[in-house]
Amino acid sequence: GAVVSQHPSWVICKSGTSVKIECRSLDFQATTMFWYRQFPKQSLMLMATSNEGSKATYEQGVEKDKFLINHASLTLSTLTVTSAHPEDSSFYICSAKSGTATMLYGYTFGSGTRLTVV
């Protein structure tokens, strides 16, 4: 089955620094990947849709200059949280869409990254 690897699983950074999170599809090519954010005891909120070779599409209210997304290859998308602040502390989860041009197989999720900004 489709496997998505996400790294790191947890990271602590100082306020004002930047943090990069990687999301890889291990056994399939993903033209579309997604980044979600999840606060404790809440649901997953879609932040942005990442398409290989093009600019990401951000959901309303998500600062594109703060959450930089790069999808340079069919198997790798990265999320960089720039100038992180304590309020950016959260659980970030990536997802990859698998399928063909005419058939959706599904959406597979990574294991998540716990970001703590101190």
Added chain:
Amino acid sequence: GENVEQHPSTLSVQEGDSAVIKCTYSDSASNYFPWYKQELGKGPQLIIDIRSNVGEKKDQRIAVTLNKTAKHFSLHITETQPEDSAVYFCAASIGSSASKIIFGSGTRLSIRP
């Protein structure tokens, strides 16, 4: 905008009994409905999904039903076991091309021994 509503937010059942979680969606073009199980500190894991051309799907103790007319879909877990305790999320695709999925608010399921 599009949304998915999920009920109940918490559910406690006796081991061996059944659990039912219900969701409604707003986008009439939605055609893919996955259910995910999330354990503490982990990413969501797909447990079952259903597409709009099917009304019911079953996989061992887990089943999902879909009513397109009413825009309802439900998860049924029979013969519940302690390892079923987790948070369950329903989701629905957006648009006829299933360009993305959005999640319900989640149900915390607890199985009483």
